[in-house]
Amino acid sequence: MEMSGKYLVLGAKGQLGTELTLRLGERALPVDLPDGDITDKYAVQDLLDALKPAAVLNAAAFTAVDAAERQPAVCRRVNAAGPLYLAQECEKRGLPLLHVSTDYVFCGTQKRAPLTEEDEPVPQGVYAVTKLEGERNIQKTHEKHIILRTCGLYGKLGANTQGNFVETMRRIGAERRNLRVVNDQFCTPTWVPNLAAAALWLLENEKWGLFHVVDSGETTWFDFAKEIFRLCALAVEMTPISTAEWNAPSPRPLYSVLDTSKYHVLGGPKMLRWQESLEKYLAQR
Numbered sequence: 001m002e003m004s005g006k007y008l009v010l011g012a013k014g015q016l017g018t019e020l021t022l023r024l025g026e027r028a029l030p031v032d033l034p035d036g037d038i039t040d041k042y043a044v045q046d047l048l049d050a051l052k053p054a055a056v057l058n059a060a061a062f063t064a065v066d067a068a069e070r071q072p073a074v075c076r077r078v079n080a081a082g083p084l085y086l087a088q089e090c091e092k093r094g095l096p097l098l099h100v101s102t103d104y105v106f107c108g109t110q111k112r113a114p115l116t117e118e119d120e121p122v123p124q125g126v127y128a129v130t131k132l133e134g135e136r137n138i139q140k141t142h143e144k145h146i147i148l149r150t151c152g153l154y155g156k157l158g159a160n161t162q163g164n165f166v167e168t169m170r171r172i173g174a175e176r177r178n179l180r181v182v183n184d185q186f187c188t189p190t191w192v193p194n195l196a197a198a199a200l201w202l203l204e205n206e207k208w209g210l211f212h213v214v215d216s217g218e219t220t221w222f223d224f225a226k227e228i229f230r231l232c233a234l235a236v237e238m239t240p241i242s243t244a245e246w247n248a249p250s251p252r253p254l255y256s257v258l259d260t261s262k263y264h265v266l267g268g269p270k271m272l273r274w275q276e277s278l279e280k281y282l283a284q285r
Helices: 015-025 039-051 067-072 072-093 124-138 166-177 192-204 221-231 274-284
Strands: 008-009 028-032 056-059 097-102 147-148 179-181 209-212 237-241
Touching: 008 015, 008 039, 008 166, 015 028, 015 192, 028 039, 039 072, 039 147, 056 072, 056 192, 072 097, 097 124, 097 192, 097 274, 124 147, 124 237, 166 221, 166 237, 166 274, 179 221, 221 237
Parallel strands: 008 028, 008 056, 056 097, 097 147, 147 209, 179 237
Antiparallel strands: none
């Protein structure tokens, strides 16, 4: 099933927004800053009135986790207030709203098993707290919503994309022969085309609600980097370190592997194993 009309893609110059725009082709209404300022409710109203989309896909977010600790007000406006304004305006117009959230809503100490949509979020740090606020603002405001929690996205770099973990490791691995990488954070990095296919399938089949959508399996950033270097034939001597040793300004989840059973039981496009996705990404880039 396919909705008629065009889809507004917010954050269109980021990795996911770029992929969604490419997949939608002529059906995409790609918008990014400065035209797509979701922190201004009147700008949101004007944008929807002008473009008259059939659905809204919000891939815009404040994702600089450490910078969020220094700019909490800005982060909250983008990650919490923006989704609220979108939900309010989509509710008024009867428009479906698809919003992208994060595995960071979990602190990673609740359990050592994949986390489901029923597990209680325990966010740590400004980024995580504001992303959860954004989720809940949508849930309490607009029934026709899809919220996707995902993790560690990597894909085509858009105009507003600083990079991704894979590209960062490729660059550093070509410059240095010794590298320290965190080895006690377990998650599932996700290839953007897989997430985009799942997102559009859920939207076009009107599967409303909260879904965990990540590639399958689990790894640490250390083992993920190790596989990147292997596939790129980069000889890098790696030293595993702890999150405490890394000492980042903002806390990270120690275990945020997401359970995708709720999504997969619906019959949407299969999420690949993270190793297969990484190999495909490096072969196509």
